[in-house]
Structures are given as C-alpha cells and as structure tokens.
Amino acid sequence: MKSHLIAAAVALTVSASVPMYAVAQSAAEQLQEYRDMLADGNPAELYEMEGEELWVKPMGPKSASLEQCDLGLGAGVVQGAAAQLPRYFADTDKVQDLESRLMTCMENIQGIAQADVVKASFGKGLRQPMEAIVAYVVGQSKGMPIQVPATHPKEKEMVAIGEKIFFLQGGPMDFSCASCHAVDGQRIRMQDLPNLTEHEGAAAGWGNWPAYRVSNGTFWTMQRRLNDCYRQQRMPFPVFGSDVTVALSMYMANKANGGEMNTPGLKR
Amino acid sequence: MKNKMTYLSTLAGAALLATSMGVSSQTIDPAVMAVMESSFRTQGIADKDRIYPDEVQALCSDRAFFNSPEGQKKAIALQTAALEAIEPPSDGVYMGDWKAGDKLAQSGRGLTWRDNVGSANGGSCYNCHQVTEAEISHGTIGPSLLGYGKLRGNSKEIIEYTWNRINNSKAYNICSNMPRMAHFDILTEQQMKDVMALLLDPASPVNQ
Numbered sequence: 001m002k003s004h005l006i007a008a009a010v011a012l013t014v015s016a017s018v019p020m021y022a023v024a025q026s027a028a029e030q031l032q033e034y035r036d037m038l039a040d041g042n043p044a045e046l047y048e049m050e051g052e053e054l055w056v057k058p059m060g061p062k063s064a065s066l067e068q069c070d071l072g073l074g075a076g077v078v079q080g081a082a083a084q085l086p087r088y089f090a091d092t093d094k095v096q097d098l099e100s101r102l103m104t105c106m107e108n109i110q111g112i113a114q115a116d117v118v119k120a121s122f123g124k125g126l127r128q129p130m131e132a133i134v135a136y137v138v139g140q141s142k143g144m145p146i147q148v149p150a151t152h153p154k155e156k157e158m159v160a161i162g163e164k165i166f167f168l169q170g171g172p173m174d175f176s177c178a179s180c181h182a183v184d185g186q187r188i189r190m191q192d193l194p195n196l197t198e199h200e201g202a203a204a205g206w207g208n209w210p211a212y213r214v215s216n217g218t219f220w221t222m223q224r225r226l227n228d229c230y231r232q233q234r235m236p237f238p239v240f241g242s243d244v245t246v247a248l249s250m251y252m253a254n255k256a257n258g259g260e261m262n263t264p265g266l267k268r
Numbered sequence: 269m270k271n272k273m274t275y276l277s278t279l280a281g282a283a284l285l286a287t288s289m290g291v292s293s294q295t296i297d298p299a300v301m302a303v304m305e306s307s308f309r310t311q312g313i314a315d316k317d318r319i320y321p322d323e324v325q326a327l328c329s330d331r332a333f334f335n336s337p338e339g340q341k342k343a344i345a346l347q348t349a350a351l352e353a354i355e356p357p358s359d360g361v362y363m364g365d366w367k368a369g370d371k372l373a374q375s376g377r378g379l380t381w382r383d384n385v386g387s388a389n390g391g392s393c394y395n396c397h398q399v400t401e402a403e404i405s406h407g408t409i410g411p412s413l414l415g416y417g418k419l420r421g422n423s424k425e426i427i428e429y430t431w432n433r434i435n436n437s438k439a440y441n442i443c444s445n446m447p448r449m450a451h452f453d454i455l456t457e458q459q460m461k462d463v464m465a466l467l468l469d470p471a472s473p474v475n476q
C-alpha cells in the first residue's frame with residue numbers, strides 16, 4: 001500500500017507541469033486513480049472482518065449475540081439484508097434504517113439500552129462495535145441490487161417526508177440537501193456531488209455509503225455521513241437514528257431502487 | 269435563528285405582508301416540521317431553532333409553490349425587500365485589502381456546531397467559485413469569478429452591485445444558492461470590504 005501511495009504522489013507531482021484547467025482535470029483523475037489503487041484493499045474490509053466476529057459474540061447485559069437479529073429477511077439473515085433497508089418493521093411498527101434496527105436488536109436481544117447508544121459518539125464507546133457490525137452487514141449485500149420499492153404505506157409516507165426535508169432550507173446559510181445535491185455535474189472544492197434527486201446520482205450516493213473515508217482514516221456509517229452533512233449545513237444536531245435520518249435515507253434509497261450496492265465503499 | 273414563537277409570528281407577519289401585497293402566506297407541511305422538531309437538538313452554537321425556515325427559505329424550499337403565480341409574486345416582494353434592507357459601508361469606503369480577502373475566500377470556518385462564538389468566520393468562497401487562477405481546488409456551484417473586476421470595471425454601479433451581492437445575493441435572485449453574508453452576520457463589514465477588494469482591486473490576483 002505504501003508503494004501505491006508513493007506512486008500516486010509522484011503522479012500528482014508530474015502533472016504539475018501541465019496547463020491550468022488540465023491540471024484541475026488530471027488532479028481529479030489522479031484522485032480517482034489513487035482511489036482505484038486503494039480499492040484493491042479497501043480498509044473497510046478490516047471493519048467488516050471485525051463486524052463478522054462481533055455478530056456472533058455474546059455482548060451486553062444479557063450476554064447474547066445478534067444471531068437472532070431480524071434485519072427484515074428473518075432472524076439472523078444477514079446476506080442481502082442491507083440492500084432492502086430502510087423498510088417497515090411490524091414489531092416496532094415503524095420504518096427503520098440499518099442503524100436504528102441494530103439498536104432495536106441490541107436492546108431487545110442484548111439488553112443494551114437504545115438511549116445509551118443514542119447518547120454515545122461516533123467511533124467511540126457503544127458505537128464502535130456497532131459500526132464494525134454495520135460494515136459487515138452492508139458488505140453482505142455487496143453487488144446486489146438496491147431493493148427499496150416503498151410499498152408499505154408508512155414507507156411511502158417516509159419517502160414523501162424525506163423528499164420535502166431534502167428541499168427544506170434552514171440555518172444561517174439557507175442550506176438544504178438540495179443546495180448541493182439537486183443538480184448534475186457540480187462539485188464543492190474538488191469533491192464531486194451526486195445528484196440525489198435522480199436515480200443515477202441517488203444510486204451513486206446510496207450505493208457507496210457506508211464507506212471508509214480516507215480523509216478521516218476511519219469508517220463512516222450512513223448515520224455519520226448524514227450527521228456531518230447537517231453540521232456543514234450549519235444546522236443543529238440530528239439525533240442518532242432519528243426520523244429525519246430515516247426519512248432522508250428512505251428518500252435516497254427509494255430513488256436508488258434497482259441500483260447496485262457497492263458497500264462498504266471507499267471515499268476521499 | 270428564530271425560535272418557534274418567532275417562527276409562528278413571522279408566519280403571521282408574512283401573512284400580513286403577503287395579504288397587503290395580494291399574496292397568501294406559506295406554511296411548511298406540519299408533518300415535516302413535526303419530524304424536524306423531534307429529530308434535532310441544539311449542539312454547540314448551532315441552536316435548535318435553526319430548523320425553522322424564514323420566509324425566504326420557506327419560499328425556496330417548495331419548488332411547486334415558487335413556480336406558482338403566488339410564489340412568483342412572493343419572490344418579487346421578498347427580493348425587493350432584501351435589496352432595500354442592504355446598507356452601504358458605514359464609512360462609505362467599499363474596498364479593503366485583497367490579501368485578507370483571499371484568506372477569507374479560502375476559509376470555510378464558522379457557524380457549525382464545532383465552531384466557537386467570537387471566532388472569525390470565513391467566506392467559503394472557494395467552496396463554490398473559481399476565484400484566482402492559481403487555486404485549482406475550487407467548486408463549480410457558483411459562476412467563476414476569474415477576472416471579475418477586469419471584465420466589469422470599477423464604476424459606481426458595479427461597486428454597489430458587487431457590495432449588494434456579497435451582502436445578500438438573494439436581493440437579485442431570491443433563491444440564489446449563495447449564503448446571505450450580512451443578513452446572517454456571516455462576514456463583518458470589514459471582511460466584506462476585503463472580499464470586494466479581492467474581486468475589484470486591479471492589483472488582486474483575480475484581475476491579473
């Protein structure tokens with residue numbers, strides 16, 4: 001991996017002698033080349049391996065494993081489960097994404113209080129094993145089609161609310177998700193922005209998160225990605241697993257329906 | 269931003285203003301606001317009441333309403349009001365220091381829940397705009413500003429227009445993506461003068 005990094009650095013230096021707009025183009029290309037090199041060994045795989053072990057490990061006050069956790073395809077069925085989330089669950093009578101559903105399982109099966117998980121911070125404490133489990137679960141849907149048709153009335157409702165929230169402006173910079181993600185071919189600084197209001201862009205977005213984020217050197221779940229979006233939008237803090245996060249996830253996943261799960265992904 | 273009571277009274281105020289201009293007021297879907305209220309909390313300097321849209325935000329959050337005859341009337345009313353509310357520099361001097369302006373353009377700091385009260389905000393200009401030729405790490409959400417002053421000159425009209433745009437871009441295009449730098453105290457008067465110089469000073473790298 002170190003030789004790949006050196007090769008990428010050399011490639012970037014060589015490109016500096018090329019005219020201005022061409023440098024901007026080839027810088028983006030070099031970044032993609034660098035990512036492709038890394039994808040050969042996506043660091044997210046380390047999280048996946050850890051998550052696979054944690055899935056069968058007895059944990060929490062009830063000292064139980066998550067092997068009976070129902071992610072929508074039946075107790076303990078992990079393969080393909082992430083591809084059909086978020087979805088309606090009859091036992092909780094609500095639409096849930098992967099992380100809120102995992103909280104349900106952790107509470108009911110392992111005795112880990114949901115409130116404690118919500119209170120924790122990303123990458124720390126109770127969230128840390130959970131994030132590895134997320135990497136494992138989404139990896140078990142890699143290559144499968146996204147299956148979020150939103151047939152249940154509550155799913156339809158969440159899609160509709162998610163769409164309105166997507167366009168809802170707020171805060172001192174007037175930002176909504178749409179400020180950045182409703183147009184083709186835009187970027188912030190050098191970061192390309194998928195158009196999440198169209199199928200192709202939604203599939204690119206939804207199908208590639210959660211992901212290992214190189215710039216942070218850590219694995220980011222979708223909840224963390226949404227949280228940091230709202231931070232950058234200068235909005236207040238979206239509570240972990242709250243309805244706003246599920247509604248937006250539902251909107252994106254439904255828009256991405258039929259696209260490909262490339263999770264866990266690899267991001268800058 | 270505004271708390272719930274102010275939000276409701278702003279809606280009422282908007283209703284009065286709107287009715288006087290022959291335009292009905294706008295409410296956000298209560299089911300949507302219920303989700304927002306149950307989902308967010310204050311963190312650091314990011315107060316929970318930032319979730320409540322002001323009139324401009326409400327208008328620009330609903331494309332169908334914006335495109336309706338009522339919405340278009342409201343757009344003109346709000347745009348006019350925005351332009352009228354802009355104040356010229358307190359000392360009449362529009363131009364600051366372009367070097368400081370370029371630093372501001374590079375900085376995306378400020379107003380997030382990780383920022384502190386009293387720390388200087390940036391203008392985040394490079395997030396969306398090309399500004400100088402040398403900086404290739406720029407966004408494409410806004411138009412390129414390369415050669416801004418060179419192309420337009422330094423007439424009184426251009427100076428005032430540019431000042432107004434930086435203060436409140438929505439005075440010219442109510443649903444402009446650009447944050448309202450003065451309206452929300454994102455930039456101070458001096459900082460805006462520095463950005464003016466970045467764009468209009470003949471010595472600025474923007475105009476080489």
